[in-house]
Amino acid sequence: xxxxxxxxxxxxxxxxxxxxxxxxxxxxxxxxxxxxxxxxxxxxxxxxxxxxxxxxxxxxxxxxxxxxxxxxxxxxxxxxxxxxxxxxxxxxxxxxxxxxxxxxxxxxxxxxxxxxxxxxxxxxxxxxxxxxxxxxxxxxxxxxxxxxxxxxxxxxxxxxxxxxxxxxxxxxxxxxxxxxxxxxxxxxxxxxxxxxxxxxxxxxxxxxxxxxxxxx
Numbered sequence: 001x002x003x004x005x006x007x008x009x010x011x012x013x014x015x016x017x018x019x020x021x022x023x024x025x026x027x028x029x030x031x032x033x034x035x036x037x038x039x040x041x042x043x044x045x046x047x048x049x050x051x052x053x054x055x056x057x058x059x060x061x062x063x064x065x066x067x068x069x070x071x072x073x074x075x076x077x078x079x080x081x082x083x084x085x086x087x088x089x090x091x092x093x094x095x096x097x098x099x100x101x102x103x104x105x106x107x108x109x110x111x112x113x114x115x116x117x118x119x120x121x122x123x124x125x126x127x128x129x130x131x132x133x134x135x136x137x138x139x140x141x142x143x144x145x146x147x148x149x150x151x152x153x154x155x156x157x158x159x160x161x162x163x164x165x166x167x168x169x170x171x172x173x174x175x176x177x178x179x180x181x182x183x184x185x186x187x188x189x190x191x192x193x194x195x196x197x198x199x200x201x202x203x204x205x206x207x208x209x210x211x212x213x214x215x216x
Contacts, residue, residue, distance in 0.1 A: 012048035013101050015132040015208055020052075023128055023186060023210050024097055028052060033096035036122060038085040038115065039103025043069045046076065057091050059083040086111040089118040095127055102133040102206075105169045108149035112169060112179060120182050123213040129183065136190055136205035137170045161204075171207060183211035 027033035033054045040058035049056045057079040060066055070077040083090050086107055098119045104112050119129055145154025153169050162168045187210040195202040
C-alpha cells in the first residue's frame with residue numbers, strides 16, 4: 001500500500017498528541033527524552049515529536065516508506081530503520097516513551113506478546129508505553145472476520161475497513177490486562193463511534209492504553 005501511495009496518513013494522530021502531553025509531562029519538561037515508535041508508517045507522528053525536541057527512533061516493515069522518511073527527515077535518517085518489531089528492537093539505548101498507533105494490532109496474540117516484551121525491555125524504569133486504536137471485540141468487524149491464529153485474531157476480510165490487511169487483532173479488557181501484566185496500567189479507555197447515517201449498524205470500537213514500566 002505504501003508503494004502504491006494508498007495508505008499515506010501524514011498528520012499526527014490526535015490521541016497520540018493528547019496522551020503524550022497528559023502522561024509524559026516529566027519527559028517533556030526535561031526536553032531531551034528518547035522516543036521509540038513501532039510501525040511509523042508514513043511518518044504522521046514524526047513532526048510532532050520533532051517539535052517537542054525529543055530524540056526520535058522508529059521501525060517499520062516497509063523499505064519503501066523508510067527510504068521516503070529518511071529523505072523527508074534527514075536528521076533521523078540513522079534512527080528510522082526497517083525492522084519487524086515483533087522479532088527485534090534494533091536500538092541499543094533505553095527509551096523514555098514508546099508508542100504504537102494501530103500497528104501491533106495487526107498481528108496475532110503471540111507476536112504481540114513478543115513485541116510487548118521487547119518494548120518493556122527497551123523502556124527505562126518508569127518509561128511509558130502509549131498504544132492507540134487497538135481494536136475492541138465490540139468492533140462490528142470482529143464477528144465478520146474468520147478466526148485465525150487465536151480467538152482474538154481475525155483474517156479474510158474482503159470488504160470494509162480491514163479489506164486486504166491480513167491479520168487483525170481484537171481485544172477485550174481482560175485480554176488487555178493479561179497482555180500488559182508486566183506493566184502498570186495508567187489509563188485504559190474504550191471508545192466507540194456508531195454510524196447513524198448511513199444506518200448500516202457499523203461500530204468502530206478501539207482501546208487506548210497507557211502503561212508504565214515499574215521504576216523498581
